[in-house]
Amino acid sequence: xxxxxxxxxxxxxxxxxxxxxxxxxxxxxxxxxxxxxxxxxxxxxxxxxxxxxxxxxxxxxxxxxxxxxxxxxxxxxxxxxxxxxxxxxxxxxxxxxxxxxxxxxxxxxxxxxxxxxxxxxxxxxxxxxxxxxxxxxxxxxxxxxxxxxxxxxxxxxxxxxxxxxxxxxxxxxxxxxxxxxxxxxxxxxxxxxxxxxxxxxxxxxxxxxxxxxxxxxxxxxxxxxxxxxxxxxxxxxxxxxxxxxxxxxxxxxxxxxxxxxxxxxxxxxxxxxxxxxx
Numbered sequence: 001x002x003x004x005x006x007x008x009x010x011x012x013x014x015x016x017x018x019x020x021x022x023x024x025x026x027x028x029x030x031x032x033x034x035x036x037x038x039x040x041x042x043x044x045x046x047x048x049x050x051x052x053x054x055x056x057x058x059x060x061x062x063x064x065x066x067x068x069x070x071x072x073x074x075x076x077x078x079x080x081x082x083x084x085x086x087x088x089x090x091x092x093x094x095x096x097x098x099x100x101x102x103x104x105x106x107x108x109x110x111x112x113x114x115x116x117x118x119x120x121x122x123x124x125x126x127x128x129x130x131x132x133x134x135x136x137x138x139x140x141x142x143x144x145x146x147x148x149x150x151x152x153x154x155x156x157x158x159x160x161x162x163x164x165x166x167x168x169x170x171x172x173x174x175x176x177x178x179x180x181x182x183x184x185x186x187x188x189x190x191x192x193x194x195x196x197x198x199x200x201x202x203x204x205x206x207x208x209x210x211x212x213x214x215x216x217x218x219x220x221x222x223x224x225x226x227x228x229x230x231x232x233x234x235x236x237x238x239x240x241x242x243x244x245x246x247x248x249x250x251x252x253x254x255x256x257x258x259x260x261x262x263x264x265x266x267x268x269x270x271x272x273x274x275x276x277x278x
Contacts, residue, residue: 004045004225006225008037009229013231016030016232019240021057025171025174025260028263041122047120049225053230056233058201059234060237061202061241072093076095100160101161101203105207107168114169115168120171122271124172127172127264129174129267132172132178143184152188156183175204194245
C-alpha cells in the first residue's frame with residue numbers, strides 16, 4: 001500500500017505549487033501539512049515524494065519562462081562555438097547558473113543524512129520560519145533596489161545561489177526567501193531578485209527531484225500519487241509564478257514576513273501542545 005494516497009498527493013501538490021516560489025518555505029509547509037495528515041515527515045519515501053513533486057513546480061518555471069530560457073541556452077550554445085559571442089550577457093548568465101548550482105549540490109550530497117534526519121524536525125521548521133522572516137525584513141529595508149536583471153554579475157549569482165544552502169539545511173527558511181533576500185542585499189530590485197531566484201532554482205530543484213525519485217518509488221510511494229502530486233503542483237505553481245511577479249513589482253515583502261512569523265509561532269504552539277509530533 002502506498003505511503004501516500006492519491007487524495008493526500010492532491011493536497012500536497014497544491015501546497016507545493018502555491019508555496020514553492022513564494023518566500024514562505026514550501027518544505028516547511030509540506031512538512032506541516034504532512035504532520036497534520038499523520039504522514040511521517042522523516043520517512044524516506046515521504047522525503048523523496050516531496051522532492052519529486054517539486055519537479056512539477058520547476059516544469060511550470062520552464063513553461064512560464066520558456067522564451068527567456070531558449071534565449072539564454074541559445075546564447076550559451078553560440079558562445080561555445082564562437083568566441084565573439086562570449087561577451088553577451090546571456091552566455092555569461094548561463095555559466096553563472098551552472099557555477100552557482102555547484103555549492104548546493106556539494107552540500108546536499110555531503111549533508112544528506114542530516115537533511116533527511118535531525119534537520120527534518122518540525123522544531124527546525126518553526127525556528128527557521130521565524131529567523132528567516134528577520135532576514136527577509138532586514139534585506140528589504142537594506143536593499144536600494146537600484147539594479148535590474150541586466151546588471152547581475154557572477155558574484156551576484158554565486159552569492160544568491162549559495163544562499164540556497166540555508167533552505168537546504170534548515171527547512172522552513174525558504175529557498176525563495178533566502179535567494180530573494182540575498183538579491184535585495186546586493187541591491188537588485190525585487191523583480192530582478194525574484195527572476196534570478198527562479199532561474200537558479202531550475203537545476204537545483206530538478207536535480208533533487210530526479211535524485212530522490214528512486215527513494216520515493218522504491219520505499220513505498222506508488223506511481224499514481226507521484227504523477228498526481230507532480231501534475232497538480234505544475235498547474236498551481238504556474239499560477240503562483242504569474243501572481244508573484246505582479247505582486248513584487250508593486251509591493252514589499254512585509255506581507256510574507258508577517259505570514260511566516262504567524263505560521264512559525266502557530267507551529268511552535270502546536271508542537272508544544274502535543275497536537276503535532278516533531
